[in-house]
Amino acid sequence: MQDSDTILEEAGHAPENGLRGFTVIENQLKSLPGTPGVYRMVNAKGDVLYVGKARNLKKRVASYASPAKLSNRIQRMVAETASLEVISTHTEVEALLLESNLIKKLRPRFNVILRDDKSFPYILITADHAWPRVTKYRGARSAKGEYYGPFASAGAVNRTLNWLERAFLLRSCADTVFATRARPCLLHQIKRCSAPCVGRIAPEEYAALVAQASHFLGGRSQEVQRDLAARMQAASDALDFETAAAFRDRIRALTQIQAHQGMNLSGLTDADVIAAHAEGDQVSVQVFFFRAGNNNGNRAYFPRHDRSMSVEEVLGAFIGQFYDNKIPPPLVLLSHAVPDQALLAEALSVAADRKVELSVPARGDRRKMMEHALLNARDAMARHLSESATQRKLLEGVAEAFGLESPPQRIEVYDNSHIMGTNAYGAMIVAGPEGLMKNAYRKFAIRSTQPKQDNGLNGAETAPGDDYGMMREVLTRRFTRALKEDPERDKGLWPDLVLIDGGLGQLGIARKVLADLGVDDVALAGIAKGPDRNAGRETFYLPDREPFTMEPRDPVLYFMQRLRDEAHRFAIGAHRAKRSKALGRSALDEIPGIGARRKRALLHHFGSARGVERAGLDDLEAVPGVSSAMAKKIYDHFHGQG
Numbered sequence: 001m002q003d004s005d006t007i008l009e010e011a012g013h014a015p016e017n018g019l020r021g022f023t024v025i026e027n028q029l030k031s032l033p034g035t036p037g038v039y040r041m042v043n044a045k046g047d048v049l050y051v052g053k054a055r056n057l058k059k060r061v062a063s064y065a066s067p068a069k070l071s072n073r074i075q076r077m078v079a080e081t082a083s084l085e086v087i088s089t090h091t092e093v094e095a096l097l098l099e100s101n102l103i104k105k106l107r108p109r110f111n112v113i114l115r116d117d118k119s120f121p122y123i124l125i126t127a128d129h130a131w132p133r134v135t136k137y138r139g140a141r142s143a144k145g146e147y148y149g150p151f152a153s154a155g156a157v158n159r160t161l162n163w164l165e166r167a168f169l170l171r172s173c174a175d176t177v178f179a180t181r182a183r184p185c186l187l188h189q190i191k192r193c194s195a196p197c198v199g200r201i202a203p204e205e206y207a208a209l210v211a212q213a214s215h216f217l218g219g220r221s222q223e224v225q226r227d228l229a230a231r232m233q234a235a236s237d238a239l240d241f242e243t244a245a246a247f248r249d250r251i252r253a254l255t256q257i258q259a260h261q262g263m264n265l266s267g268l269t270d271a272d273v274i275a276a277h278a279e280g281d282q283v284s285v286q287v288f289f290f291r292a293g294n295n296n297g298n299r300a301y302f303p304r305h306d307r308s309m310s311v312e313e314v315l316g317a318f319i320g321q322f323y324d325n326k327i328p329p330p331l332v333l334l335s336h337a338v339p340d341q342a343l344l345a346e347a348l349s350v351a352a353d354r355k356v357e358l359s360v361p362a363r364g365d366r367r368k369m370m371e372h373a374l375l376n377a378r379d380a381m382a383r384h385l386s387e388s389a390t391q392r393k394l395l396e397g398v399a400e401a402f403g404l405e406s407p408p409q410r411i412e413v414y415d416n417s418h419i420m421g422t423n424a425y426g427a428m429i430v431a432g433p434e435g436l437m438k439n440a441y442r443k444f445a446i447r448s449t450q451p452k453q454d455n456g457l458n459g460a461e462t463a464p465g466d467d468y469g470m471m472r473e474v475l476t477r478r479f480t481r482a483l484k485e486d487p488e489r490d491k492g493l494w495p496d497l498v499l500i501d502g503g504l505g506q507l508g509i510a511r512k513v514l515a516d517l518g519v520d521d522v523a524l525a526g527i528a529k530g531p532d533r534n535a536g537r538e539t540f541y542l543p544d545r546e547p548f549t550m551e552p553r554d555p556v557l558y559f560m561q562r563l564r565d566e567a568h569r570f571a572i573g574a575h576r577a578k579r580s581k582a583l584g585r586s587a588l589d590e591i592p593g594i595g596a597r598r599k600r601a602l603l604h605h606f607g608s609a610r611g612v613e614r615a616g617l618d619d620l621e622a623v624p625g626v627s628s629a630m631a632k633k634i635y636d637h638f639h640g641q642g
Contacts, residue, residue, distance in 0.1 A: 021081035025065050028084045032058040036095045037088040038102065041110075044082040045488065050110040053099035055092045073306045077110045096340075096347040100320035112317035113304040115439075119325065120150030120289075121157045123164070125214060130203070131178065131196040132210050134170045136161060148217040150326070152289055152297030162192075166253035168213040169194035169201075191249065216254065219269060219292030225254055268366070269293050272328065275335035275373035276315040277381055281307035283314045284381035286373050287322070291329070298373070300380035312336045316344065319358075323348055328356050335370055335377075336360065391433055397556035398497065402525055402542065408496035409433060412478075413563045415501040416446075416470045417571035426474035427571035430495075431563055443574040444474045468509050471500065475513040483517060495522060501564055503528035507541045527564050538564075588612060591637050593630060601625045602634075613638045 037057045041050045054060030064070065064078050089095045103111045124137035126145040136157045141147055151157045165172060171193050173185070181197035188195040196206050216224045232247035273288040282302060289296040301322075305314045316338030328348045337360050338344065348356040361367040395407035411431045416424065424446035430437040486493040500506045507526035514522060526541035538561065539547050550557040588599045588609055605623045606612045612620075612634065620631035 021078040022065060022067060024081055024084060025061060025078065028086075029058065029062055029065065032061055032086060033088055034058045035088050036090070036092040037086055038095050038098045039087075040085040040102070040106075040108075041077060041081045042083045042085060043080045045490075047491075048102075048106045048108045049077050049080055050108050051099055051102045051106060053092070053095040055095075057086060057088070061086075071308055073110065073308045092343060093347045093350055096320065096343060097324075097351065100324045103317075104321050104324055110306065112309065112314050112321075114301065114318060114321040115304055120152070121154050122147045122149035122151070123157060123161065123217060124148075125170075125210060125217075129175055129178075131171060131206060133172055133175075133178075134161065134164055134168075134213060135172055146214055146217075149291060149296060150289055152287075152299045156297040163253045163256045164213060164217075165192040167216070167250045168209045169250075170206075170209060170213060171196055173197070191246075217292060219294070221254065221293075225251060228254075268331075268369070270329040271331040271333060273333045273369055273373045274315070274319065274322075275370060275377045276311050276318070277335075277374060277377035278311040278314075279378075279381050279385070282381065282384070283311055284377045284384060285315065285318050286377035286380060288369075288373055288376075298376060300377070300384075302384055312338050316340065319344060320347070323351065328352050330354065330356060332356065332358050333366060333370060334358055334360050335374055387435065388433065391435055394555060394559045395433065397554075398559070401540075401550065401556055402497060402523060403545075404497065404523055406496075407433075408523075410437075410492065410495045411497045411499060411563065412495040413499040413501070413567040414471065414474060415564070415567040415571040416467055416474070417568075417574065424470055425571055425574040426470055427567055427574055428474070428478060429563065429567045429570050436566065441570060442478070443570070444477060445574075446470050446473060467502070468505060471502070471506055471509050472513055475510055476517070479514065479517050479519055483519075497523045497525065499560070499563060499567075500524070500526045501567060502526050503539070504541050504547075507543070511543055527560060591634055593633065598625055598630070 034056050036053075036055050038051060038053050039057060039061055040048050041052075042048055052060065061084065064074070067075060067078075070078065087098065089098060104114070107113055119138055121136050121138045122141075123134065124143060124145050124147055125134050126132045126143065128144040132145070136154065137143065137147065138154075149157070151160070161172065164170070165187065169192065171178065172187070173181075178197045184195040184198055184200060185193070187193035188200065194201040194206060194209065196203075201209075212224050212227070215221075228247050228251050232244050232251065235241075235244035235247060268290050269292065271290045273290070275286045277284045277286075283305065285301040285303065286298060287301070288298040301318065303314060303318050305317070315334065315336055319332070319334075319338065328351065332348070334341075338358075341358050345356055345358040348358070359366075361370050392407065398404070398411070399407045409432050413429050413431070414426065416426050426444035426446060428442045428444070430440040482493055485491070498510065500510050503526055507524060510524050510526075514520070514524070524543055528539045528541065529537075537549065537552075538557070539549055540560075541547050550560075588594050588602060594602075601623055602612050602620075603609070606615055606619075615635075617631055617635045620626060620634055621628055623631070626634070
């Protein structure tokens, strides 16, 4: 048998470094309990390499002490281990749930990582208003009402909501808009709302529409359609053809919802169908959502994993992380049996507070559905590989055009947005081999245009509208943080190329910022629009190099334009959101002690914030809920006596 030194040398590690990890494991074994729990392997820099769960911590960790029995991947992991951290749990189920949570939080390099794990949108019928509204909802279920979903995408929800409004004429406007309506809005005119805001429908009739919508979304669609068909026929028999036509249009809307649901399975009420397809060293996972007998769409995932892992291992790890922040349905159909399947089902049952079954269908309609899901997983993989190949070719072209030593793994693009210096925001978008990395996007509220606050920029203040000053602040904040959080540059937080939306001036600002911070190995480039701001005639600026342009149909030029436009879109979005928020504020918001209730009372009493400003002290004291002391504070605020 080979000794550990020989094995580690073959795995590419020096014996002294590799043995250190095995020594750590052996030393920890003496104090480990024989209970369930979670263990974390940590390297010398404090980064978590791997998170694992165990029924018996002592036995599980002991398996890492024999190098000859480990795969090359595990040998590499142990070789880098400098310490072992352990958390005991009461049961193995608790350990499995904690493991999934820690993997998502810490993102260890040797675990399977679910990269795209956004929450899914739902349809909500509210219950906190006399006239319930139907709306899209995402996030924690804190709002009162009935939730239906999840749906695979915002597009699927929006499409369903569109037809629900046509079918049930429920309002979708915000409560504040509803309260101020004086006449029906456009949605009523195009027959997508019954206009309860202005009394065009009786409360009991509206409540009946809400009940019908709830029944339809809850799986009783056939019952709702039969009822509407009967009422349409009754109206027709009574020669009330206008009413009959209205029922006909509502039935058509319901049919449209069902027509967009694609494949449905009889008898499959609430279930997720999860299929995994492996090709090369990548795995594509396709998830279909069935709720209340309806197909709510599907989504593809490409989890990060070690190439030596089997598709079953990847699928099992994916399921644990996927349901870490989601309530699983009673049935989850799988394309492959996964390791610890019974334990995983028990953990999901604990999380859902009801039984959850994991099943691999072998025959019948469920197997046909699984074959359909596998076909989608294969198609998604083909598209992913094609896009990856195209992206690699583009990055190779970027490296050649900008004189980089190798294709960039991380490109950061910066832009600013403001109107005459107000509500100014800087934006950073990021792209890499997988395309746009939206979870790495950052927006920067410009601080240096506000003289009254310490902006941390050596006391410098930027005049409103100074684009150079804004770019200086954004880059200073970005790279100061990078130096602090990733000084060794091994966490993937440093760009290979920084692209500035601007010409020589903006590029000069970027060069000075990086030079002041002692950063001299990040490639910089500026992109400026051509004459008359024509797209396709952009000029590129590099330090110590003559400006240049690219051929009008060069794919690399199109790629750089898309990155620049994406940064512009993101910056404008941040600016508009800030501006909209500012428009909703008034002078009353600046007075300490004025909350939403007092603000509403003052505005109702005086009609506007200006009316409050002009009011006398006696008038302010007459407002319900405003004490003499508060009235004095408000009066002094507007008359300069505070």
